[in-house]
Amino acid sequence: MKVRGKRQARQSQKAKELPELAKLPPLPCPEQALLQAFRLLSVDDWEKKIEGLTSIRSLSQHHAELLLPRLHDLCLAVTQEVKNLRSMVSRTAIVTLAHLYAHLGRGMDAEVEGTTRALLQKAGEASGFIRDDVELALGYMVVNVTPSRSMNALINTGVRHRNTAARKSTAQQLGRLAEVMGSSHLLSGKKDLTERFIHAICCLAVDCALEVRTHAHNTLAFLASHPNLIKMVERFVPQRDHITIKNIINKGQCRNFN
Secondary structure, eight states, X not given: OOHHHHHHHHHHHHHHTSOXXXXXXXXXXXXXXXXXXXXXXXXXXXXXXXXXXXXXHHHHHHOHHHHGGGHHHHHHHHHHHHTOSSHHHHHHHHHHHHHHHHHXXXXXXXXXXXXXXXXXXXXXXXXXXXHHHHHHHHHHHHHHSOHHHHHHHHHHHHTTOSSHHHHHHHHHHHHHHHHHHOHHHHTSOOIIIIIHHHXXXXXXXXXXXXXXXXXXXXXXXXXXXXXXXXXXXXXXSOGGGHHHHHHHHHHHHHHHHO
16 A cells, blocks of 8 residues: 555544534535625624534535635634634634534645644633534544644644643644654654654653643654654754653653563
């Protein structure tokens, strides 16, 4: 099986591990429904906003091709509602992004940076239920869009985020991404891929917060069996962190062996 085929198989497997998204019936007049959804999102009525977001979910399932020409405007409107102070609207918008990732797949590539930024910002502000929704949406992002796009979006926004919850989400999703991409591809030595990922995950592995470090350590343990890992650490990680990272990798190798 070719590398891309193996990666697609891993993406499919990781997608199955995510909670299933609700299936909605198709809308009778999809073109009109899209225009109406934009109108509903623009009004200052939380129930109307939820109605509009629900329509977008249905359209993403049954008429994804209809959304593509206006996808940027659509994502701007949805991410604006992610920031909504009413939790019901915010949660609905977050799960709507999960639907867009799931049903439009790589069609969402150009929107990954902005939507990921909004999701991680919300993870840093919110409490339990909303954070769970954020993890759901980011999980669907990681397993459906182009892996390099999701990696860059997570790293650019999350690794140095001032909020612990946002860094934790970043570390968790980079771990999922490592499983999707596979260690051989991830550690191939490509500067724009291997350097960025290894530098980011090792930065998170020495984070001040235990919950962040734990996810990063798990990712290093997943990669620990690959013969190039130590070499990539020595090449791409600041020397001051070499001993700490190598100790983490050694522990991961022992855990894998046991």
